[in-house]
Amino acid sequence: MSGSLDVFLARRWEDLVTLTLQHLAVVALSLAIATVLGVLIGLLVWDKNVPRTAALTAAGIAITIPSLALLALLSPVLGLGWAPTVVSLVFYSLLPIVRNTVVGLREVPAHLIESARGMGMTPAKTLISIQLPLAWPVIVTGIRVAAQLTVGIAAIAAYVAGPGLGLYIFKGLSSLGSVNALNFTLTGTICVVLLALLLDGAFVLIARYSTSRGLRV
Secondary structure, eight states: OOOOHHHHHHHHHHHHHHHHHHHHHHHHHHHHHHHHHHHHHHHHHTTOHHHHHHHHHHHHHHTTSOHHHHHHHHHHHHOSSHHHHHHHHHHHHHHHHHHHHHHHHHTSOHHHHHHHHHTTOOHHHHIIIIIHHHHHHHHHHHHHHHHHHHHHHHHHGGGGTOSSTHHHHHHHHHTTTSTTHHHHHHHHHHHHHHHHHHHHHHHHHHHHHHSOGGGOO
8 A cells, every 4th residue: 555655745745844854964074084094094004005005995894894894893892873774884885995995096197296396396395286186086086986985874773763865764664554655655665765866966076176177088
């Protein structure tokens, strides 16, 4: 059995807007933290073979841990709600950001770095003025991939009472056979997909307008 979807939406649109904003907020917060940490780790290890391999390997292994299992492990320590959700989203976002930061910095031509230092630039000045601007398109692509990961995993965080649209998805799945079970699940899923598409479009624009004109494809 299922009720009319348009009636369902008319009665719950305010609740749906609130859940969507919560979903967006937890994704934005987690992504901001992961970006700072991921870029910093990338900056620290990109030119050091052993630390670079260790960081990328650790991040690669970490992302294979099932999200439900990680949330279940975090909830006894951090409780329910925002804390385990944010920690898990940051955890899964690190791999694409660290990896792309390393790749972007390593792809900067060596002769440009040598020329900059030949002109008297310090390593820090070279990094800020030459390397990061050239690596930025690759770095922002990693952040874009991380954003898509966090939008999806944030829905699963409803398992530990996390904020966002996962509440509707889990509510529908846990009440299969009831009048609005399909409406809850379908509405939550569609909104997650739409939010992911909107964020992806936003990052396309960010990449376009934050990249030096000479580097745009």
